[in-house]
Amino acid sequence: MTKTPLTVRGAEKLREELRHLKSEVRPRVIAAIAEARAHGDLKENAEYAAAREQQSFTEGRIGEIEGKLGNSQVIDVTTLENTGKVIFGATVTVADTTSEEESRYQLVGEDEADSKAGLISYNSPIARALIGKEEGDVVEVRAPGGPRELEIVKVEYI
Incomplete structure (x- = not known):
């Protein structure tokens, strides 16, 4: 089984969410279930059903995060x-060869991706076109809006 790459920041965010779920959310849900049980008939108890649903969601997310962290390689x-080569985790400044508009992206894991913040998944079309290239290289990206040519202006490992 191949390991899924994660940046240090991405792994830290997952660990923090896991800590929050285990130490804060899980005890709150358990208390809500106990309180709802105290109200009697469980078949027609909406509070009990809602608390059990929340428990199911919480436990599922805990399992998902533990699986991701267990199957990850933090880079x-x-x-x-x-x-000067573009690799996972690198921050890349590119210029569109047509419009000369510059953009800055960091190549991150799929769970960390946030295009508005300049964090793109290493599996995205732009990242796949950039990986392995160097400053000064021009790459063609097959984007949903059509092909684009991007020149790599700067590669940083920050």
């Missing part, structure tokens, strides 16, 4: 020597 690009 800290700040410890790597900057060779």
Whole structure:
């Protein structure tokens, strides 16, 4: 089984969510179930049904996060020597060869992706086109809006 790459920040966010779910949400849900049980008939108890549903969701998310963390490889690009190549975790500044508009992206794991924040999944069309290339290279990206040519202006390992 192959490991899923995660940045240090992405792994930390998952660990924090896991801590929150286990130490805060889970005890609150257990207390809500106990309180709802105290009200009697469980068949027609909406509070009990809602608390059980919340428990199911919480336990499912805990299992999902534990699985992701257990099957991940945390990559800290700040410890790597900057060779100028685009790799997982690198921050890349690119310029559209047509409009000359510059964009800055960090290549991250799928769970960390947030295009509005400049965090793109390493599986996205742009990231796949950039990986392995160097500063000065021009790549063609097959984006949903049609093909685009991007020039790699700068590669940073931050």
